[in-house]
Amino acid sequence: MADVAFLALTVITIGSAIAALEMRSLIYGSIALMGTLGGIAGFFLLLDAPFVALFQLAVYVGSIAVLILFTVMLVKRELIFKKIEDKRRKFAGIGLMLVLMVALGAVFVDSGIKTMTTDEPSVNFRDIGADFVTYYWPALILMGLILAGSVTGALVLARRVDEENDQRIN
Amino acid sequence: MSVIAPNFKLSKFIVAILGDVFWILLLVVLVGIPAIFIILFYIPLPVINGDLLTPFLALSWLVNPTLTIPIVKAFMTTDIFRVMAFPGFGFAVLLAASVIFIERKMMAKLQLRVGPFYCGKVEGILQLMGDGLKLISKEIIIPAKADKPLFWAAPVLFVATAAAFVALIPVAPGWVVADVDLGLLAVFAVIGFFPIITILSAWSANSKYPFIGGIRALFQMVSFEIPLILSLLGVVMVTGTLNLSEIAASQSSFPWIIFLPIGAIVFFITMLAELERIPFDLPEAESEIVAGWLTELSGMMYGLVQLGTYLKLYAFAGLFTVLFLAGWHGPMVIPPFPSELLANGLEMGPITLTIDGFPLFTQEMLNGTLWFVIKTMAVIFFIILPRGVFPRVRVDMLLNLGWTKLIGLCFVNIFIALGLIYAGVLGPGGLQ
Numbered sequence: 001m002a003d004v005a006f007l008a009l010t011v012i013t014i015g016s017a018i019a020a021l022e023m024r025s026l027i028y029g030s031i032a033l034m035g036t037l038g039g040i041a042g043f044f045l046l047l048d049a050p051f052v053a054l055f056q057l058a059v060y061v062g063s064i065a066v067l068i069l070f071t072v073m074l075v076k077r078e079l080i081f082k083k084i085e086d087k088r089r090k091f092a093g094i095g096l097m098l099v100l101m102v103a104l105g106a107v108f109v110d111s112g113i114k115t116m117t118t119d120e121p122s123v124n125f126r127d128i129g130a131d132f133v134t135y136y137w138p139a140l141i142l143m144g145l146i147l148a149g150s151v152t153g154a155l156v157l158a159r160r161v162d163e164e165n166d167q168r169i170n
Numbered sequence: 171m172s173v174i175a176p177n178f179k180l181s182k183f184i185v186a187i188l189g190d191v192f193w194i195l196l197l198v199v200l201v202g203i204p205a206i207f208i209i210l211f212y213i214p215l216p217v218i219n220g221d222l223l224t225p226f227l228a229l230s231w232l233v234n235p236t237l238t239i240p241i242v243k244a245f246m247t248t249d250i251f252r253v254m255a256f257p258g259f260g261f262a263v264l265l266a267a268s269v270i271f272i273e274r275k276m277m278a279k280l281q282l283r284v285g286p287f288y289c290g291k292v293e294g295i296l297q298l299m300g301d302g303l304k305l306i307s308k309e310i311i312i313p314a315k316a317d318k319p320l321f322w323a324a325p326v327l328f329v330a331t332a333a334a335f336v337a338l339i340p341v342a343p344g345w346v347v348a349d350v351d352l353g354l355l356a357v358f359a360v361i362g363f364f365p366i367i368t369i370l371s372a373w374s375a376n377s378k379y380p381f382i383g384g385i386r387a388l389f390q391m392v393s394f395e396i397p398l399i400l401s402l403l404g405v406v407m408v409t410g411t412l413n414l415s416e417i418a419a420s421q422s423s424f425p426w427i428i429f430l431p432i433g434a435i436v437f438f439i440t441m442l443a444e445l446e447r448i449p450f451d452l453p454e455a456e457s458e459i460v461a462g463w464l465t466e467l468s469g470m471m472y473g474l475v476q477l478g479t480y481l482k483l484y485a486f487a488g489l490f491t492v493l494f495l496a497g498w499h500g501p502m503v504i505p506p507f508p509s510e511l512l513a514n515g516l517e518m519g520p521i522t523l524t525i526d527g528f529p530l531f532t533q534e535m536l537n538g539t540l541w542f543v544i545k546t547m548a549v550i551f552f553i554i555l556p557r558g559v560f561p562r563v564r565v566d567m568l569l570n571l572g573w574t575k576l577i578g579l580c581f582v583n584i585f586i587a588l589g590l591i592y593a594g595v596l597g598p599g600g601l602q
Contacts, residue, residue, distance in 0.1 A: 027317075027373065034366070054355040062362020066392060069366065073373055
């Protein structure tokens, strides 16, 4: 059963990733990208990590994909890129991707993933949270400071002083 | 006086009916019964109450319907019943339909009108059915340059997402379609799909007003999602779980709105914005942009989007009830099932009728459902009340409210929750 689900998810993820690259219509490309991100959420579900899966859905499909869609809709396509397309570039791209995938795969296979036992109980997200506030607390505080700094910076950048406009006051 | 069928003769009519009956009987005998026997030969018959479900047994159930009660009870524990009927789609659609009617009547009373009145003799009670029939029978018009696949898919996706949201809401103890361990996170993930569907629907119509409305909806929903998520963190901290059933069960002695009123108020305001209700109905502002992102939808496509909107309304109100108003908890008002009826059966003069398998629902479940519906309806009442009271806010006021004031209030709420936990009022060693 899990194998069928895994195969289906793989087909969805890789197929929609290829579609996201190859589609002429940018809107459909972003929808295909949503399919890829949702498929990755499905992989997390299969790996007994529903916490990560739901965050993947909420953050990537729910927010990032919306931002991409929004940008695509607001910008004229002709202004973004010129069509430079020939066979050589395409095959070079495919070859580069294959090389990268083989290299990454070799790293993964070497990393001891084969000797991992697969029937262990899944890690509870509460344990991860407890680890974060006890052993890894400096990392947590560092992350919190970085995020707070970036949010403050974004607020400062987004803030602008409105000119005096009689219509808009009150 | 006009005659509908001038050449009508009763004798010919009876002859025609008899002819039809003859042919139907002939086909059933020659084709139907052999086909049934062939099918019965191949399918495995289910065993119910220790008996093999043969056609004879099925016919005997038809004679004595009380024998089917155990089967009904067995069916009620299945997933399909939960998805289709009780805590799922059917229940939610029933509530949503009643909400539409109540909203129209209530708006009319607030504005000193009568509202739906003629359809169905009593206060226009059948108006909704009439509207539904009208929407089904209307032609679906698609704009010439619309992106057809997306335009067709958007209303269906909208209803499907709303139904997924409904499936996460627990109605009574144990009565929930999907009892997800991370229910609240699943709610956030589902809510994130609404702006996508809205903007895709608006874009695919290839028309100005839907696009403006869709962009407004996107701004509004995305910017109010953040205070929505933050306002619920207080409840999660206090209960220590993300499972909605456990959150509802943890409020057996007091609802969380007593301790976290700021979170409840912020969640209520963000709820209004996510539902595009007045005073935040900018995406559908009918006096500015026709009907916003719904402009080009016609016929049953519009009907589906409306159905999805009201399912979403019910789901949000149910979520508020589960998180802040103690869900199904309430005083026991449903009387227990009379036990002498179970022991002795129903005596009607010389006849004694004993029925196996009663009661169909437990007392707790009926009571919980009753209280959940009452509380949810109260929340829905407060959601639709501003429609008769408030004007529409401006876009910049809306975004200002969402990004500064509500997020600030959310952090105040989180610190209140933390203070309650560290002061020992709530959590381990405290009240619960």
